[in-house]
Amino acid sequence: MTTSPGRFPYGRVLLIHAHPDDETLATGVLIADLTARGAAAGVVTATRGEQGEIVDGALARPVSGEQLSRVREDELREALDSLGVRWHAYLGTRPARAAGLADRAYADSGMRWIRPGLAGPAGDVGPDALTRAPLEEVTGDIAAAISAYRPDAVVTYDVDGGYGHPDHVLCHHATVRACQELDVALWFTTSDPAEHHVAVEGAQHLDIVKRALRSHRTQLTVVGEDVVHSGGQREPILTRVLLRRG
Template identity: 50%
Template sequence: MSILDGVHRILFCHAHPDDETLATGALIAHLVGRGIACDLVTASRGEMGEVVPGPLAHLAGDGLEEHRTGELAGALDVLGVDRHAWLGTAPARAEGLPARRYRDSGMEWIRPGLAGPADANDERSFTWAPLAEPVADLVALVRAWQPDLMVSYDAGGGYGHPDHVRMHEVARAAAERAQVPCAEIRHEPGEGVEWFDLPETLPVVAEALRHHATQLTVQPNGTEVVHSGGQREEIVTAVGLAG
């Protein structure tokens, strides 16, 4: 029995542009190839992200928000994502509320591979908003788009980014309210995890990642990326889902 049995449309819930490709690009490409429609909601536009040194470095700060919006659109076109929404903007906005742009909350590295909250915060940020507000926004989107399954981070947000943790909380609460199954992303096989090993998706994922050029650089070997902070990482082509 698979978590995908009877599933025809999935809503992926991510925090920033590039998360959808880094964490779940291989799975999205695989699902689209199987005829399962994939939609995406993104919480923020990644305003606090560092920028890769080089010709795009001038975008750090002013200009990064809109540029990353374009990067995301290019990546989603490659992956075959059907629809995209920004949390806080219709149709992902609770009825009767004016549109809101949830901002990137930022992060600091606690140790290699584990992030935590940044010292400074902004009342416009995703983690600053009372939980009920983004939950109501996501419920509105779920009711509009009618997914059969929602997918988001585990309780630790994958590597601890506060926006990832918050999106986990928002997705879980919205799924419960809307009575839609919700699966968590897993990075290692284990009990209760349905594992997808998808090496054949590597060329598509690499092509999608090239659109996120402010945040990372796909290496000439086509199997690794170097992030804006200098971290080198294998492109992920295996991912698990746990209900």
């Protein structure tokens, strides 16, 4: 597969993510690189991540799901500011809501670990969860966001959602449909070194990405050049983003 190192060749990019912190963990380097060279990056976040675990000691007292949503909204806002993102929408709320439908909040569907590195559906999924919504509804909302932001290209997860999280997988399928309907260039993030067309090298943006990651203090901890997730999983901070044409 032909590979082009360096810059992602678009001036206006919309990234579709499932939960707060995904934008920085998976594409923080890409966003930082876009904004550093004067390109514009917009982000759509599908849920508030209220089913995600909480880092021990990150909150002074127990909180409800609604309160955690507000906390993670604040964390996401801070992270996006660090990355230089100036346009953001939550899926289901305008402008990321299909015409004629009342605004709604998609809830985090949750997940369970099938094996290390591979997630699957949670045992108990709430009625307002993203994965309970019809694919056509989610597709319409993503299409509305694309029409509002008018990007040159859209970026989202590959078909496996990165690690199998059902919300990530649904975002993939809905974004594919929306981009096909609107005839917009679509790119997927991938971890497969043999299946990418562009490799964005971003070690020079590591400090910016670290600052954005630290904003998500209830979900992860930055230790040196690693991320430690709330569940204890540790991995290097991503400084190279591989992208595959959709």
